[in-house]
Amino acid sequence: MALHFERSEYADRLARLTEKMKAEKVDALLLFAQESMYWLTGYDTFGYCFFQTLVVKVDGSMTLLTRSADLRQARQTSTIENIVIWVDRLNADPTMDLKNLLSDMDLLGAKIGVEYDTHGMTGRVGRLLDNQLSSFGQIVDASYLISRLRLIKSPAEIAHAKRAAELADEALDAALPLIRAGGDEAEILAAMQGAVFLGGGDYPANEFIIGSGEDALLCRYKAGRRKLDANDQLTLEWAGASAHYHAAMMRTIVIGETTPRHRELYKACLETIQAIEEVLRPGHTFGDVFDTHARILDERGLSRHRLNACGYSLGARFSPSWMEHQMFHFGNTQEILPDMTLFVHMIIMDSESGIAMTLGHTYLTTDGDPQPMSRHGLDLIQR
Numbered sequence: 001m002a003l004h005f006e007r008s009e010y011a012d013r014l015a016r017l018t019e020k021m022k023a024e025k026v027d028a029l030l031l032f033a034q035e036s037m038y039w040l041t042g043y044d045t046f047g048y049c050f051f052q053t054l055v056v057k058v059d060g061s062m063t064l065l066t067r068s069a070d071l072r073q074a075r076q077t078s079t080i081e082n083i084v085i086w087v088d089r090l091n092a093d094p095t096m097d098l099k100n101l102l103s104d105m106d107l108l109g110a111k112i113g114v115e116y117d118t119h120g121m122t123g124r125v126g127r128l129l130d131n132q133l134s135s136f137g138q139i140v141d142a143s144y145l146i147s148r149l150r151l152i153k154s155p156a157e158i159a160h161a162k163r164a165a166e167l168a169d170e171a172l173d174a175a176l177p178l179i180r181a182g183g184d185e186a187e188i189l190a191a192m193q194g195a196v197f198l199g200g201g202d203y204p205a206n207e208f209i210i211g212s213g214e215d216a217l218l219c220r221y222k223a224g225r226r227k228l229d230a231n232d233q234l235t236l237e238w239a240g241a242s243a244h245y246h247a248a249m250m251r252t253i254v255i256g257e258t259t260p261r262h263r264e265l266y267k268a269c270l271e272t273i274q275a276i277e278e279v280l281r282p283g284h285t286f287g288d289v290f291d292t293h294a295r296i297l298d299e300r301g302l303s304r305h306r307l308n309a310c311g312y313s314l315g316a317r318f319s320p321s322w323m324e325h326q327m328f329h330f331g332n333t334q335e336i337l338p339d340m341t342l343f344v345h346m347i348i349m350d351s352e353s354g355i356a357m358t359l360g361h362t363y364l365t366t367d368g369d370p371q372p373m374s375r376h377g378l379d380l381i382q383r
Contacts, residue, residue: 002077003042004243005156010079013040014060016149021058027110028102029056029142032125033118034318036146037064038244043078045070046318048120051086051094055105063105065098095128099136113142119320147325150315153339157245157315158364161341165247165362165373167201167240172249172376179253179383181230185210189225192238202241205322209237209250216252216356217349219307231256235356237345244316247373248343250360253381261350265302265357266380269346272296273359273378276310276344279336280363280370286332289344293328302348311344314362340365341373 003010017040021029031054037043041054041062052066063082064074074080084101086094102108112133116126133139153161171192178188189210196202207221212228216235228234232255239248254262272293279288293310297303313324326334328344336342345360359378363370 002044003079004160005042007079009154009156010041012154013149017056017146018058018060020145020149021056021113024113024142024145025111026113026140026142026145027058027137028105028107029113029145030054030098030115030129031056031146032115032120033143033146034120035150035244035316036115036118037078038316038318039146039150041078041080043074043080044244045073045077047073048318051125052120053098054080055098055101057105057107061105063101065094065101093128093132095125095132098129099132102133102136107137109137111138111140112136113140113145115143115146116141117143117325119318144325150324151313151326151334151340152337153315153341158339158341160242160245160316161247161314161362161364162373163242164201164240164245167196167199167242168238168247168249168362169240169375170195170199171238171240172251175236176381176383179228179234179255181228181232181255183228183255185212185225185227185234188234188236192236196240199240200242202244203319204239204241204246205244205317205319208239209235211235214354217351217354219347219349228255233262233356235358237358237360239314239322241322244318245341246314246317246322247341247362248314248322248345248360249362249374249376250345250347250358251381252356252358253383255383258380258382259355261353261355262357263380265348265350265355266359268297268300268302269348269357269359270378272346273344277363277370280342280344280365281368282335282337282365284336286326286328286334286336287330289328289336290330290332293346294330297348305348305350307347310346311342311360314341314343336365338365338367342370
């Protein structure tokens with residue numbers, strides 16, 4: 001059985017979850033987020049693009065409802081013992097199978113929490129589910145119940161996060177010799193992703209971001225490659241991934257001449273991250289991190305060039321995003337606690353001058369100073 005953690009760790013996670021369910025008086029949970037199923041049981045699949053749900057009762061019993069294609073996947077990668085198959089067929093409505101399953105599990109009239117805010121729950125499925133369960137029991141949104149439990153990482157999870165950070169460093173090491181005038185984005189990207197795979201890592205939960213020239217100002221992956229000019233800029237955002245645990249990094253690298261605007265924006269990024277390190281610790285909130293980011297960049301006249309968030313929690317995630325729910329944005333009251341893995345990024349995109357500058361890496365929080373998980377420093381990289 002391909003489990004990444006000891007069974008005792010999964011048992012501890014289930015105990016934490018059921019205690020939280022008791023506190024919130026929830027009789028059962030319908031898990032649609034693949035990362036929730038993975039965290040709780042080890043179940044590892046991309047089958048969540050189809051209908052599937054893991055039913056977790058407050059007594060700790062679990063049943064997976066899925067397609068036949070994932071039957072062996074669940075058996076070989078998870079601690080789940082009870083697996084029920086819904087049958088692919090014309091006009092199939094697996095939410096009816098789910099309603100029957102819940103009835104068999106003696107949950108008629110129960111308070112049932114549903115993970116609605118996830119890529120594993122389409123709008124169509126949500127409508128079908130609500131229709132089937134409208135008179136079945138009390139249905140509540142429990143999208144963030146496991147998400148909040150996952151914020152604090154166990155020692156075994158931290159080990160995977162640290163390996164992910166090593167893989168991210170190795171990806172940058174592989175890219176740097178190729179970043180030069182005439183360098184090909186395709187070769188750079190292949191070297192970075194190849195380094196992660198060669199190190200035993202996984203596909204990341206979203207594509208690596210790569211863009212040069214005017215595309216260096218983009219914050220998303222886009223199709224198409226170009227070769228670097230003698231004077232150019234290259235923005236990279238990537239992550240190492242180990243057992244689906246991520247550690248992200250971000251850099252804008254200058255090729256050839258470094259303009260005064262590049263240096264100005266780099267200085268703003270560096271000073272802001274250094275200030276954030278003073279609040280990335282217990283006694284502060286995610287909102288405090290964003291407020292520090294906004295205050296410093298706004299004081300430098302960069303308010304229209306910055307973003308409305310400056311990072312987020314990382315962990316085990318599945319496509320299409322390696323971002324966890326908890327982000328550094330205005331008003332977020334989530335406390336910073338020890339043993340969180342948090343990605344801090346500075347992104348300044350000056351469309352007026354066509355200059356980009358980004359800087360970021362992942363931290364492990366402690367009782368005191370946050371620990372950068374990368375061995376690479378935050379110096380401006382020039383080629």
